Amino acid sequence: xxxxxxxxxxxxxxxxxxxxxxxxxxxxxxxxxxxxxxxxxxxxxxxxxxxxxxxxxxxxxxxxxxxxxxxxxxxxxxxxxxxxxxxxxxxxxxxxxxxxxxxxxxxxxxxxxxxxxxxxxxxxxxxxxxxxxxxxxxxxxxxxxxxxxxxxxxxxxxxxxxxxxxxxxxxxxxxxxxxxxxxxxxxxxxxxxxxxxxxxxxxxxxxxxxxxxxxxxxxxxxxxxxxxxxxxxxx
Amino acid sequence: xxxxxxxxxxxxxxxxxxxxxxxxxxxxxxxxxxxxxxxxxxxxxxxxxxxxxxxxxxxxxxxxxxxxxxxxxxxxxxxxxxxxxxxxxxxxxxxxxxxxxxxxxxxxxxxxxxxxxxxxxxxxxxxxxxxxxxxxxxxxxxxxxxxxxxxxxxxxxxxxxxxxxxxxxxxxxxxxxxxxxxxxxxxxxxxxxxxxxxxxxxxxxxxxxxxxxxxxxxxxxxxxxxxxxxxxxxxxxxxxxxxxxxxxxxxxxxxxxxxxxxxxxxxxxxxxxxxxxxxxxxxxxxxxxxxxxxxxxxxxxxxxxxxxxxxxxxxxxxxxxxxxxxxxxxxx
Numbered sequence: 001x002x003x004x005x006x007x008x009x010x011x012x013x014x015x016x017x018x019x020x021x022x023x024x025x026x027x028x029x030x031x032x033x034x035x036x037x038x039x040x041x042x043x044x045x046x047x048x049x050x051x052x053x054x055x056x057x058x059x060x061x062x063x064x065x066x067x068x069x070x071x072x073x074x075x076x077x078x079x080x081x082x083x084x085x086x087x088x089x090x091x092x093x094x095x096x097x098x099x100x101x102x103x104x105x106x107x108x109x110x111x112x113x114x115x116x117x118x119x120x121x122x123x124x125x126x127x128x129x130x131x132x133x134x135x136x137x138x139x140x141x142x143x144x145x146x147x148x149x150x151x152x153x154x155x156x157x158x159x160x161x162x163x164x165x166x167x168x169x170x171x172x173x174x175x176x177x178x179x180x181x182x183x184x185x186x187x188x189x190x191x192x193x194x195x196x197x198x199x200x201x202x203x204x205x206x207x208x209x210x211x212x213x214x215x216x217x218x219x220x221x222x223x224x225x226x227x228x229x230x231x232x233x234x235x
Numbered sequence: 236x237x238x239x240x241x242x243x244x245x246x247x248x249x250x251x252x253x254x255x256x257x258x259x260x261x262x263x264x265x266x267x268x269x270x271x272x273x274x275x276x277x278x279x280x281x282x283x284x285x286x287x288x289x290x291x292x293x294x295x296x297x298x299x300x301x302x303x304x305x306x307x308x309x310x311x312x313x314x315x316x317x318x319x320x321x322x323x324x325x326x327x328x329x330x331x332x333x334x335x336x337x338x339x340x341x342x343x344x345x346x347x348x349x350x351x352x353x354x355x356x357x358x359x360x361x362x363x364x365x366x367x368x369x370x371x372x373x374x375x376x377x378x379x380x381x382x383x384x385x386x387x388x389x390x391x392x393x394x395x396x397x398x399x400x401x402x403x404x405x406x407x408x409x410x411x412x413x414x415x416x417x418x419x420x421x422x423x424x425x426x427x428x429x430x431x432x433x434x435x436x437x438x439x440x441x442x443x444x445x446x447x448x449x450x451x452x453x454x455x456x457x458x459x460x461x462x463x464x465x466x467x468x469x470x471x472x473x474x475x476x477x478x479x480x481x482x483x484x485x486x487x488x489x490x491x492x493x494x495x496x497x498x499x500x501x502x503x504x505x506x507x508x509x510x511x512x513x514x515x516x517x518x519x520x521x522x523x524x525x526x527x528x529x530x531x532x533x534x535x536x537x538x539x540x541x542x543x544x545x546x547x548x549x550x551x552x553x554x555x556x557x558x559x560x561x562x563x564x565x566x567x
Contacts, residue, residue, distance in 0.1 A: 047463060049459070049462070049463075069462075069465045069466070069467060070465045072463075072465070073463060073464050073465030074465075076463070077463070078460070078463045080460075086455055086456070086511060087322075087505065087511075088505050088508075088509045088510055088511050089455065089510075089511040090238075090510075093510070093511065093512065097452065097453060097455075097456060097464065098464075100449065100452075100453050100464040100465060100466070101464060101465040103449065105445075105446070105449060106445065106448055106449060106514070107448055107449030107452050107453075107514075131238075133509075153464070
């Protein structure tokens, strides 16, 4: 569903190239690379915030830059590395903001919207948190709320930029397992950038590695690399 | 569910409170006027009757201006706070008021008749606020720190203030007097005949908020996330500045600069309603702002026989400490 052919990623100079990659639904990919290797720039190219220096990111045979705002918002959702919480914003209202591309001009939630929100809350077991303010949650709970918001957006692609960076081990593990489960059960294409090599290997997911020497992004299937090999390629 | 009902009750309380406060406002003043005079002044106006003149030319326009200025400035403040993601933003602190002041001062002192008309004054105040709003918006793209942006707004205000002083020293005494009266801030500068155009601008400014409610809710998450949720962020930013300019410009043109309402009321409303739903916040700001400014003006009127306090001074006396409390609460 995401087709990447002859693409050059970078800001002013080329950071890395992609020869030919297909990312599919029902799978989760971990994006791995050294600091400054261009991971964030790559994710921004997929969300359409930045254009690749060369080539185009194709989603369902359409160039991402050709999609209008609403189509894009219904195709790709994004979770940042940290959600600090917002004063007086309740968890359920925050999650419901994921419905923004679907609601009418006034932003009113209809029955379908409410159903999606409630199902997501149930799926992520956030029922006990839904009436709390986002500022009252722990970092781990807030990250789950951010993921829930992305899921209510009902996009085929979910992108997470270092979602585990500020979490403890238990929460990091929980987030990765949850995203893997979501990719399989909800049939989504999930891309997670991460510095946590052990966690990515343990999670048994496909790896997208920016190779240090060749400056190329390559796909390695789950369990095909050892930690030492991974370090050698990427760092 | 519980909090939604609580907010409904709060709005109902405010809806009941507003006419009560408005009633008290009408009756407060140095001359006491009987209830029947209010009714007859508006239905069968008698130009010989002093009470009728007071009601129609003084009390009634003052009440309407109080409601419009309180509600309008509070809504403008809320829009700025959401746009810049900064609870301490407001049309006054970001320099939109000073933009209006500069343009009005300039237009009043040019002596061109158009600028002395109601429409001319509104337009220059509105353009001033819009121009300065765009300047601040441009700065906000470069300056990412909240505090720095506020400082730039304050500097913009001081910078403009200097120009206004220069204009004052150059102008003839009559224009100067007119400008100084205006700059003191008062709800009493409006005449009955000017109300229709003021109300028209106010209603168009307030109703335009309906078009941006959804975007405001999403903007709370920050501009980049709002963009990914399908909001036309670039376009909405300009619309928000335009609505703020209409409301701020209109009110500044007719009441002079009124400080702290736009800053303090939206924060008070968020504390009362505990929500980020802008549908609720906008209604809350409209009602709370009106009630707040009318109460301030009732005090101004009660004290008028002994001492004349400009409304601008009273809103600052109440507003400034409240803002300090908000800052302290954020640091804690």
